[in-house]
Amino acid sequence: MSQFRLTHTAGLSLIALALFSPAAQAQDVTTIRTAEAIRDGALADNRAMEIVTEITTRFGPRPAGSDSEQAAAAWVADWMRANGFENVRVEEFPLIGWERGTDTGAVVGRFAQPLAVAALGHSPATPRAGVEAEVVRFTSLEALQAATEAEVRGRIVFIDLGQMQPMQDGSGYGPQTRVRGLGPAAAMAKGAVAYVMRSVGSDYDRLPHTGTTRYVDGRPTIPSFALAAADADQLSRLVGLGEGPIRLRLFSSARTYETTSQNVIGDIVGDERSNEVIVLGSHLDSWDQGTGAIDDAAGGAITLAAALELVEGGRRPARTVRVILYGSEEVAQPTPETGNGGGVYVRGVGDEAVADHIIAGESDFGADRVYALRLPSGAQGSAFQTAATQVLYPIGVLASSVPETSGGADVGPLAQAGVPVFRLAQDGTRYFDLHHTANDTLDKIDPEQLSQNVAAWSGLIWLIADSDVTFRQTPAE
Template sequence: MSVSLRFAASGAISALALLAGLPAPAVAQDSATIAAAERVRDAAMADNIALDYVTQLTTRFGPRPAGSSHETAAAEWAAGYLREHGFRNVRIQEFPLVGWERGEESAAIVGANPQRLVVAALGHSPGTPEGGIEAEVVRFTSLEDFQAVPDGSLAGKIAYVDAGQMVPMQTGAGYGPLTRIRGAGPGVAGQKGALAFIMRSAGSDEHRMPHTGTTRYVNGVVPVPAFALSAPDADQLSRLIGYGEPVRIHLSSTAHTYQTTSRNVIGDLPGRTRPEEIIVLGSHMDSWDLGTGAIDDGAGGAITIGAARAIADQGRTARTIRVILYGSEEVAQPTNTGNGGGAYLRSLSPEDLANHVFTGESDFGADRVYALQLPAGAQTGTFADAANRVLYPIGVLRSSEPETEGGADIGPIVQAGVPVFGLMQDGLRYFDLHHTADDTLDKIDPEQLNQNVAAWAGLIWLAADSDVDFRALAPGKTAP
């Protein structure tokens, strides 16, 4: 029987009160809908499909760089996995890509204090000339200081930016300032005349495991070879430079790009009464090459597949639930055509896009969900009350902050007008592991993984078996 959300109006507790730890309110509501969402939530807490998926994915295929044979094989396998678990209309959407292979890399301080350094080439960085590069290092403590030096003033030098260690935060907010350096650094180095670029890796750990990550193309190329330096090695190099004598480094890399394709894997659980209305659950298939891509982002695919399956085990919802495992999330491209989210958006007609009613993305590891952010205009009201009622018992609190962006995968359809939600995960240790050789299956806590699945399943049941129009709830524009 179709059951829509028809909740009686009531005084909702404020998000601030919830965040202060006050108990969840009693809300008059459609008991059948809430009861079904609670059953889905509880079943998901005890299911192992998410762990099964991420275990098989990372064990069978290991790292899955965008456009690589590993990503291709993983996508084919994942399509079969979706079919085996009851998804319909399963298809693979292919799109062109400039791929990148790391090859071999090395770094060392040379001269009076010779010692090896642990580095990782940054994504889409070109290789060095045969025999490598040897030059004096010039250190900067911020991107702004680096940008301020005259063009051409670093000719024959290696530019080094050490902006200090990332501060761990639950939200991961400390990552953004360092990714600015990683993205812009090689381009600035080329502008200033440097032979190469190195940076303290963008992570919160203190291990000799540098964090790789993509750089930014400038006029169709990444201008100079670029490397991330592990935190202890960054400390060592900065101390040595601090003694006031010139420091020379030798860098070598055989990294290179090539033409290839990436792919999105798409599977549906068709809606019962309004199958044209689609809720997209997003994550990405590709990963960096140093680890096995367990937390970034095998876990995200596991969470969304597990949530969809938990819902299907309880029955069909009114709306269609679509799981998309996007390709090529991790890499920059010479143009804006290489991202899986962009490829998916380009495949939609205006009518198809208008029928996308809700979306969310899981791409922040597998540690517990602690907060729910709903679209602007939907943070309070009957749907928010219902979501709070279902998610509060598993430790998920309603936030007063709206979700407005999503992630890189669903970002294109969000920018095109699809309402977005966020189930916020605890990111305190995420950047200890992210983009490193330490991103492996053993870092996933099965209990926290299942709590993620339960949160997604409970929320999506409420949205998919309702007639809530999230677009209509968006606040109107203020008159001039």
């Protein structure tokens, strides 16, 4: 028996009867029973594992704008057509691509030793001879911002915020990723020649976590690197010895180039209210070091497989279910006109069509099990939430009292345009062990947990798609 199925004891049955009385259900009994059947069929299906295997095997890493991302997008579009999706299209947009090249780092001088580093995305190359300078260490972004220019000028800034702690909801990521996004600009403003930071990750593998930096006024900052956790500890200890300056030599041959990325879009067209659209999002691009299995080929596989579960056996939802595999989620861009597949989609469909979008959700947090459902604020405590809980509780998904407001990087622009968003929250306890590293590979995906994701998505989406519930309104008391 699946570890995600609850044992149906007499006690649980009594609890279920108390919680899920027919008067509290938003949908009729047939809709709920169909959602339960779709859920159970998805648990026994390995289609999502087949999709993620195809994408990661055929195309490997898929950096935004690269040949491999473009080829993967063409393959997904063909797969959609072959599997009955309608209105399949590839929506291209301009992008500044970034290619890593070679990156190295080392302590030089008295304590000479190599360091495991990864250049941060969209940071520029060093000079051909590399850059060598004394390290100045800070323990927070705020400490760097408060430093004098004299403390920083001509040096390599090193920020060690301390190791990120693994958390189920991934909430440790935000404070750490600020250091990656804003640190290079702050160091450059004070005259630093390069920037290094502890990897944004919760593991102690000697594999640095990459990720994007930000442009300043449309221009790149300074050569910037992430250190593997063990190497960050080592560098902090060396500085802490207090036996004179510690010097680093860093090298990067990274380059940028003009290219295109794309969104891949396909519909399961509704048979009654086809103009009413539900968006299931993920992103197709990945970083270059692994094969982008958990970030985010898994998300695309989950949403594609969930959409197909809805129409097994000739079923057809009332509303249209639109699956979008967005391009260029991972990287910053110098101008608003480049990159940002989520923004491109919203601008492309226009305000009138956005108004017909019922709800949107995004799968972009790996492949481990879903444990909670977060609905828009208007659905908190509603009859729909009760019905959704009836369908999802047997596979270990609980209703959350925390409303979903942001949606995620890709569907965030829809949320900003007024479209309600939901989240099927995944267990992220080990996600940041693998995120943006060479360890993000297919073998890290548990097929059973992946199928539980598909079951949660497909059961929930049937309830939404085969109903007239609108999440833009607050439920009546």
